Amino acid sequence: MDKVFDFRGVSFAYPGREPSLREATFEVAGGERLAILGANGSGKSTLLHLMDGLYFAQSGEVRAFGQRLTPESVERPPFGPLFRRRAGFLFQNSDAQLFCPSVEEELAFGPLQMGWKEEEILRRVGDTLGLLGIAHLRDRPPHGLSSGEKKKVALASLLILSPVVLLLDEPTAGLDPRSQGILLELLDDLHGMGGLTLVTATHDLELLPHISDRVLVLGEDHRIAADLPTERALGDTGLLLSVNLIHAHRHRHGAMVHSHPHQHTRTHDHAHGEGKDHLH
Amino acid sequence: MVRRGLGGLVGIATVLLDDGLAAGRQGWLGRVDARAKLLGLLSVLVATTFLRNLGPLALCLGAAWALAWFGGLDMRRVALALLAVPAFTLALAAPAAFNVVTAGTPLVVLCHLGGGHWGPWRVPEFLTVTDRGLFVAARFALRSAACVSLASVLAAATRPQDLFKGLRGLGVPAAFVMVAAMMTRYLDLLLRSAEEIHLAKLSRSLGGVGVAREQAWAAAGMGELYRRSRTVAESVAEAMVSRGYTGEVHTLRQGRWSWQDGTFVAGCLAFGAALLALG
Numbered sequence: 001m002d003k004v005f006d007f008r009g010v011s012f013a014y015p016g017r018e019p020s021l022r023e024a025t026f027e028v029a030g031g032e033r034l035a036i037l038g039a040n041g042s043g044k045s046t047l048l049h050l051m052d053g054l055y056f057a058q059s060g061e062v063r064a065f066g067q068r069l070t071p072e073s074v075e076r077p078p079f080g081p082l083f084r085r086r087a088g089f090l091f092q093n094s095d096a097q098l099f100c101p102s103v104e105e106e107l108a109f110g111p112l113q114m115g116w117k118e119e120e121i122l123r124r125v126g127d128t129l130g131l132l133g134i135a136h137l138r139d140r141p142p143h144g145l146s147s148g149e150k151k152k153v154a155l156a157s158l159l160i161l162s163p164v165v166l167l168l169d170e171p172t173a174g175l176d177p178r179s180q181g182i183l184l185e186l187l188d189d190l191h192g193m194g195g196l197t198l199v200t201a202t203h204d205l206e207l208l209p210h211i212s213d214r215v216l217v218l219g220e221d222h223r224i225a226a227d228l229p230t231e232r233a234l235g236d237t238g239l240l241l242s243v244n245l246i247h248a249h250r251h252r253h254g255a256m257v258h259s260h261p262h263q264h265t266r267t268h269d270h271a272h273g274e275g276k277d278h279l280h
Numbered sequence: 281m282v283r284r285g286l287g288g289l290v291g292i293a294t295v296l297l298d299d300g301l302a303a304g305r306q307g308w309l310g311r312v313d314a315r316a317k318l319l320g321l322l323s324v325l326v327a328t329t330f331l332r333n334l335g336p337l338a339l340c341l342g343a344a345w346a347l348a349w350f351g352g353l354d355m356r357r358v359a360l361a362l363l364a365v366p367a368f369t370l371a372l373a374a375p376a377a378f379n380v381v382t383a384g385t386p387l388v389v390l391c392h393l394g395g396g397h398w399g400p401w402r403v404p405e406f407l408t409v410t411d412r413g414l415f416v417a418a419r420f421a422l423r424s425a426a427c428v429s430l431a432s433v434l435a436a437a438t439r440p441q442d443l444f445k446g447l448r449g450l451g452v453p454a455a456f457v458m459v460a461a462m463m464t465r466y467l468d469l470l471l472r473s474a475e476e477i478h479l480a481k482l483s484r485s486l487g488g489v490g491v492a493r494e495q496a497w498a499a500a501g502m503g504e505l506y507r508r509s510r511t512v513a514e515s516v517a518e519a520m521v522s523r524g525y526t527g528e529v530h531t532l533r534q535g536r537w538s539w540q541d542g543t544f545v546a547g548c549l550a551f552g553a554a555l556l557a558l559g
Binding site: 049052054075080081084085087088089091093095096097099100101102104105108109110112113114115118121122139141142143157158161 | 439440441444445461462464465466468469512515516518519520521522523524525526530531532533
C-alpha cells in the first residue's frame with residue numbers, strides 16, 4: 001500500500017505555549033483505519049491539523065502522498081488543490097464546518113474552489129446528498145439542522161470531492177446513539193467499498209473497534225506512547241491507565257471496598273480472591 | 281430581564297432565519313427570482329425616500345400591503361415588522377409636530393410656556409402643534425411605515441439564503457455577500473452562546489450581589505463570548521482552507537430569469553417612476 005502520511009520527528013507548539021506534540025514519528029498506509037487515541041489535551045486535534053496542512057511542523061517533517069507539507073506546497077498547484085481534494089477533514093464542531101447559507105452551497109463550496117464545472121458540481125451535489133440519504137435537506141440552511149443532520153452534511157461536503165483520506169475529529173461527539181450508529185455504519189461502508197483511509201481522533205474507547213484496526217496512543221506528555229493493533233491497545237490496561245484513558249477508584253461491594261483500573265463504559269470481570277470474582 | 285431579553289433575541293433570530301417560516305414558499309411572490317424581488321422592491325424603496333407628499337407615500341404603503349396580500353405572504357409576519365414602526369417613529373417624529381421644532385400655524389395649543397430664553401434657545405409663549413409640524417411628522421411616519429413594509433415584504437417572500445444569492449446575482453461583490461451570509465449564519469450561534477453564559481451564571485447565583493459585581497460579571501461574560509466567537513471564527517477559516525479556499529471566493533452561478541421575473545421588475549420600476557412623478 002502506498003504511504004498516505006509520513007511523519008518524521010514532528011513537534012508543534014502553539015505560540016507562547018508548551019509543545020502540544022513532541023517528536024511524532026509514524027506512517028499511515030492507504031486504506032488503513034487508524035485511530036489517534038489520547039486524553040483531552042494530549043494533541044490529537046493538533047495531529048489531525050498537521051495532517052490536513054492547516055498547521056505545519058516546527059521541527060521534523062510531514063509528508064502527504066509523497067510530498068512535504070509546507071505553507072507553500074499546500075497552496076501551490078498542482079499539489080495544493082490535489083492535496084485539498086484528496087484529504088477531507090471532518091471538524092468536531094459541525095457549526096464551524098457548515099458556513100454557507102444553504103446545504104447545496106455547502107457541498108458546492110469545495111468543488112467551486114477546485115474550479116470544477118458548474119453542471120458537474122450540481123450533479124455531484126445531488127449524487128452525494130442521495131448517497132447519504134439527505135437529498136431533502138438540499139435547500140435548507142445548515143443552522144436549522146439537527147446535530148446528526150449537520151454531521152451528515154459536513155461529511156457530504158467532504159465526500160463530494162472523492163477524497164482518498166478522511167480525517168475525523170471526535171466524529172461521534174454530541175450525537176445521539178442512533179445518529180452515532182448511522183455515522184459509524186456510513187464510515188464502515190465508505191472504507192469497505194471505496195477503500196477510504198480513515199484517521200479518527202478520539203478518546204472514546206467504545207468507538208475504537210468500529211473505526212480502527214490500528215491505534216496511535218498519545219500520552220499526556222504529548223508523545224506517541226504506543227502504536228499497535230486496536231485489540232492489543234484495548235487489552236493493555238497498564239498503557240491505558242498511564243495515558244489517562246481509564247482510571248482506578250474505590251468502590252464498594254457490600255462490606256468489601258476495593259479499587260482496580262477500569263472504564264465506566266465497558267463491562268469487565270475481575271477477581272477479589274476468596275472465590276468472589278464478579279462482573280462489572 | 282437579561283434572560284428574557286436574550287431568550288427573546290434567540291427566538292427572533294430563529295424566526296427570521298428559519299426557512300420553514302419564510303413565506304417564500306407560499307404564493308406567486310415567493311416564486312419570483314430573488315434578484316427580481318431585490319431589484320424591483322429596492323427601486324420602489326429608493327423612490328419612496330424621495331417622496332415629499334402624503335398621498336404618494338400612503339399609496340406606496342397601501343401598495344406594499346396589497347402586494348403582501350395578493351402575493352400570498354404571511355400577513356402576520358409583515359404586520360409584526362410594522363409593529364416596531366410606531367414606537368420608533370413616535371420617538372423621532374413626534375417632536376417635529378410642535379412649534380418648538382417646526383414653525384407654522386398653530387392648530388392646537390397645549391400649554392403656556394411663558395416665553396423668554398432658556399440658555400441660547402428662545403422659548404415660545406405657548407407650546408402648540410403646528411400644521412407644518414404635523415405634516416412633517418406624518419410624512420416621516422408614513423415614509424417609515426412604507427419603507428419597513430417594503431423591506432418586510434422582501435424578507436417574508438425570500439429565504440435568507442436566496443436573498444444572498446440574489447445580491448450576488450445583482451453584482452454585489454462575492455466576498456461582501458459571503459461575509460454578510462456568515463454573519464447571518466452565526467447570529468443565532470452567538471445569541472445561544474450568550475444565553476448559555478447567562479444561564480450558567482444564573483444557575484450559580486443566589487439573588488442580588490450588587491451593581492459592581494454584576495458589572496464585573498457582564499464584562500467577564502462579554503470576554504468569554506468574544507473568546508468563543510474567535511474560536512469558532514478560527515475553525516471556520518480552517519474549514520474553508522481545508523476545502524481548498526485560497527482567498528478568492530467562487531460561488532454558484534444564478535439561473536435565468538423567467539418572463540414573470542421580468543414583468544415583476546418592470547412593474548416595480550413603473551410604479552416607482554409613477555410615485556416620483558406624483559412627488
